[in-house]
Amino acid sequence: QWNILSDYFLCFLPEKQPVQIRENKRYESIKIVLSSSLSKVKFNFVLYLCENIFDRFLTFFQREEPLIHLLYHELNDLYRNVLLSFLKSDSVQQKSGQDLLNINFEQSALWISDKEIKIGRFDCERTRKLMSSLNFDEKKSFYQDVRKIYITIANYLKKNLLLNNMLLRDLQVLDHSSRTDQSSGDRIIRIARTIPNLLDDREIDKLENEWALYLVELVDRSWYIKDEYIDSNGNIQITHVASFLPAASQLRALRSMHRSCA
Structure with a gap:
């Protein structure tokens, strides 16, 4: 784009339309910029x-x-x-x-x-x-x-940027890679308590129990791996599912959070 602009303003206009650009302050400003290496x-x-x-x-x-x-x-x-x-x-x-x-x-x-x-x-x-x-x-x-x-x-x-925002930091627990994080249980409960009208006390208690079960369950790879293949160099390439949740109450929680953030 730079070369095209330079050719137009520095070559074409002076040659084809010299009258129009004569004593034209805007053109002179453009000419100074395009003529400068800096x-x-x-x-x-x-x-x-x-x-x-x-x-x-x-x-x-x-x-x-x-x-x-x-x-x-x-x-x-x-x-x-x-x-x-x-x-x-x-x-x-x-x-x-x-x-x-x-x-x-x-x-x-x-x-x-x-x-x-x-x-x-x-x-x-x-x-x-x-x-x-x-x-x-x-x-x-x-x-x-x-x-x-x-x-x-x-x-x-x-x-x-909200780099010290506790809620955003806790929401990382929704990624499958956080499953082995020892603090994940505390984080999912903090999320449920932080977002107003998301879950009542009974649902939070249920969420805590379901999350504890989820941490020790063997999760099928199809829940968190979207695609897996070997590339031309012989390396295994894996595309992960954006996020997944193990129980119905957590699915409701995620949908509610998305509505709250919309």
Whole structure:
């Protein structure tokens, strides 16, 4: 798209419509941007942010299947990926929730160097090649802007993502992989008690007993494995069912939660 726009505004218009663009302030502004190598680098960085940081998160939750139990994990991953784009990995590690929120990302001691910061598509190579056309001051200005952008994004996510929300954290128990978690019983009961008008006391007691039975039962693989096959490299590939619940009362609970969140 950049090459098409450049060809149109910098070649076609001056040659075919010189009168229309003469002393046209809007055209001059566009010409300055398209003639600047720094502008191309900046646009490429914005494209990188969209494709590699935000697109997956946004498209992932556009699916029709129940995904509420994955939201907390994905929120943590989103925030963690942003931080890892400009911070040292040992300051982020596998932290989640409040531990992630406690990271002081404006502290320069935690920053990675300019050469390491994530700035472009295709493993950053395209943007780095484009930067060879920039002079020292332009490169310095660009990296300063990149850090400001990352810090601004991190501040926004820190303020708005519910990384310390107990309910979202507990809802992970609805994933089949949480079946072996020793705290799963406490978490499913907290969910039932937290959401208003979801279950009465008798149903909560029943849910607690059913969950205890579910933890020791042998669950058929078809409940949580949607597809299983061997790929061209001989590796086993497994697609899991988004979520499953073992008893009727829990199914009612999940449907009610989805209605509450709708």
